[in-house]
Amino acid sequence: MSKIRSDPKRNMKGFRTDVMEDIRCIVSKSQIYRAKEKATHLVEGQACEQYALIWDFANEVKRSNPGSIVVIGTNNETDENRFDRLYMCLYALKVGFLSGCRRFIGVDVCHLKGPHGGVLLSAVGIDPNNSNFPIALAIMNNESCETWGWFLSLLKLDLNIEKDYEWTFMSDKQKGLIQAFSEVFPGANHRFCLRHLHGNFKTAGFRGEAFKNALWKCATSTTVNDFSRKMGEMRDIDSSAADWFNDKPPMYWSRSHFTTNSVCDFLLNNCCESFNNNILDARDKVILSMLEWLVEYFMTKMQVNRDRAEEKWEGLFFPRIKKLIENNLAKTGDCMPIKADNFHYQVSCYDGSKYSVDLKE
Known part of the structure; x- marks a missing residue:
């Protein structure tokens, strides 16, 4: 032992x-x-014994972290007390996300390897240092439109999301997820992970560095005109490759068409991938042991972030953001700013494009 x-x-x-x-x-x-x-x-402990203690676990979470939400669903077709699904959002995570994170949420699913299988649905945000910030999770028997709808509905209620058009979600287009989003968040902006999109692109027969580079150039374009030029370059390589995107609007995968509500230009669902990788040790445990492991992981992660913030975070910009700004500054040598007044500039770039910049905004 x-x-x-x-x-x-x-x-x-x-x-x-x-x-x-x-x-x-x-x-x-x-x-x-x-x-x-x-x-x-x-x-x-035995798996059957742990399932019987799920309700005690939920009550303890609510007692020790008041304001936390734990919803347990039962299978009424067989036995009203038979466990079917669970949703959990700790109050500390919810308050932290709403207080300091952008309106950007990545959703994903991973398979559980315990004796009874199932899947774990997760919602993960981005903190001010561009690190993942777990929000909520759900344990289900399977992945479907109905289970995704149940999870997203509770998440929407928990975060008090009313103006869903101000929010942005990213996913890998999991089974049933698109339909669930259209029902629960009809006005929200939805992005597709570019890595997953590129995988489907290769499956369709468009393999090789040329197609990959062309796709990334289109995705990283920041203006509509630039996007159109990059799509033209892809069409020059293979017209059928450009036609493959006819039913995939750029608002789902190109920065040139993203809304600015989320203040986030991420193209990859790395926040969820990182979360799933960090909880590998929990995924093969029996359900109660897994939940206790996850709660301890959340507590530890938040405290580590607090310690790092006190030790390393200085000024307005956090370490990763500061490094990002410095890298961008290094690329501006070929651009020329023309000052219009104290807050407005016109910037002319080496490729002939011009931009207006409002420092207040």
């Missing part, structure tokens, strides 16, 4: 060798696996 508690993913070959050295006896692989399974049950 002590060995499994300290290292749940320990290699079975090495574990078997250690056991045989300890007891001076040959043991089979099946004996080792049965011993690990029994030790895991003793450490974490």
Whole structure:
């Protein structure tokens, strides 16, 4: 039990060798696996026992962090007390997100590897240092339009989102998600992760560096005219490649058509990818052990951010933003500003384009 508690993913070959050295006896692989399974049950408890304690866990979360929302859904077709799904948003995360983060939320799904499987839906924001900021999660049996709709509806109510056109969501176009968004957030801006879009682009037969570079040039264009020129360059490479985007409006994947409400020009859903990668150790646990692990992860992450902020964050700009600004400043050598008054400038660039800049805005 002590060995499994300290290292749940320990290699079975090495574990078997250690056991045989300890007891001076040959043991089979099946004996080792049965011993690990029994030790895991003793450490974490039986799955059926943990599901029975879900309601106690929800009450404890609400008691220890007042204002937190934990919603448990049951399967009424079989037994009204049979667990079916769970939504959780800690009050500290909700207040932190609404107080200091942009109106940008990435949503994603990952599969659970515990004894009963299922999926974990997550909503992750972006903090002022461009790091991921977890908001809410849900545990479901499967991924569908109905389960996504249930999760998004609770998220909308929890964050008190009324003017959904001011919000931006990013996803990988998961199963049933597009329809759920159209029902729950009909006015919200929706972006598609460019990595996922590029994967579909390659699947359609457009492989190679030329197509990849052409796609990224279109996606990183910041004006409509520049986007049109880059799409023309893609059409010169292969007209069918440009035609592939006819049913994929640029408002979903190009900066040139993004709204400014979210103040965020992200093209990749890295916030969710990073979150899913950080919780790998939790995804193979039994449900209650997994939830407790996640709560501890949220607490630790927030405190680490506080410590870093006190130690490293100085002035108006945070470390990553300051570095981003410095990199952009290094690229402006070929641009010429013409001052109109104390706050307005006209900027002429090396490619012949001109822009107006309002420092107040």
